[in-house]
Amino acid sequence: MGQVLEGFAVAMGQALLAEGAVVIPGLIEFLNASPTAFHAIDEAKKRLVNAGYEQLLEREDWKLEAGKKYFFTRNYSTIIAFAIGKKYVAGNGFHIIGAHTDSPCLKLKPVSKVTKGGYLEVGVQTYGAGLWHTWFDRDLTVAGRVITREAKNGSGSVSYSHRLVRIKEPIMRIPTLAIHLDRGVNDGFMVNTQNHLLPVLATSIEAELNKEGVEDGSGNRGGQANGKNGNERTTTNSSKHHSLLLQLLATQIGCEPDDICDFELQACDTQPSIIAGATKEFIFSGRLDNLCMSFCSLMALIASSYESSLEDETGVRMVALFDHEEVGSNSAQGAGSPVLINAMSRITSSFDPASKLLEKAIQRSFLVSADMAHALHPNYMDKHEDNHQPKLHGGLVIKHNANQRYATNAVTSFIFGEIARKNMIPIQEFVVRNDMACGSTIGPMLASGMGIRTVDVGAPQLSMHSIREMCAANDVIYSYKHFMAYFQEFSRLDANLTVDGGKSKEVEERKIPLTP
Incomplete structure (x- = not known):
């Protein structure tokens, strides 16, 4: 018996190595290319296009076909991608994984220009519930999107472009105060987010010596007030930003600096994401919450949407990556917006314009809300109760909460867990201690707003919401495999469930077995 188990362990280890050779480097590449939600969506688009997905525009009509693959974006920071089964008909279900693209960070204020004590500082505002003390003494830069003015050739008119930007080298730092000036700092490092979190960009003297960055008395760089081709404009950016x-x-x-009309920028760490640890078992990176789940779900969709895989699929396989989860999701592109249900409605009506089958489709659908989970911390064991201690290398964590901070119930937990058991993928369960507050996800919001069956899951990690987080490489592989199995097997498994009112019609007519 021991030899059998040992052989099984060796086989599983070899399988993980094979999967990891593709998935782990892909995640590292994705993380390093995605300092902001805008960059993450751009990276997602590239992978989808390379996999044969067609981009749609929400402002235009959609002409969809069974067996085809599509995606659309909103605000350049949310993306929804879907593959339609070849046997899909209007009213059939959607098999969805939802995650988010944003992470806690420091975002530049609309007026970021701060000068004091002979320093040029950058005014920032806190976004989300970050561990702000981890932002001190890091090599920082800026990244995000910029709106630029572009002159049209010889026409005398201008156009405006959305551009991604990222300065790769370190240009800023938030220095800590020396212990000699704060002897009690080790008794409790208290961060005043208004006064203490301003990154230092330069000293005033060096900025003035830098002729490229010098300002004249009017607030216009180099005295330029007029644009190219005689287009007159007034530039106020130099009065708002250094x-x-x-x-x-x-x-x-x-x-040119005067061509920058506006921007959304955030401070970013310049240290790259890496595979680390004495045995190379960990991933050290920023933004694992929640780009890790975004990447795993996206790649699982791509891997499970090849033509033969969609041959017998009756539903729609979908990934929805939302912005603004860290601040409540209440935006035009957040999970609290109608973007997901609008997409489901448009897909349903594309195949039967006269029908009103969306409500039926929702009841046949399933949502996996994928957001990173809290792994057991060896130095703070008392923060987890004994029976619910998610471990690194233990696979995805199913999250439960009786007060509906997570949307998991017995049915949804069973479905997702059964997929793991059938594919010999490890799975864990978590509930927060009764004497501690519980976080939440997009799961309860979408479950209550749409009436869709939902399970909350996530890969275990440490240092959540730090500028530098960590997780286990094996859990990335488990997550990818679990999500892929979900896309490939959910239709068949769901057909075997007894639903409200009795067994499903499909089970009665076809008598589909529980196992393939």
């Missing part, structure tokens, strides 16, 4: 910062951005995207 000219040095504007020049760095302009150089990066290849324009």
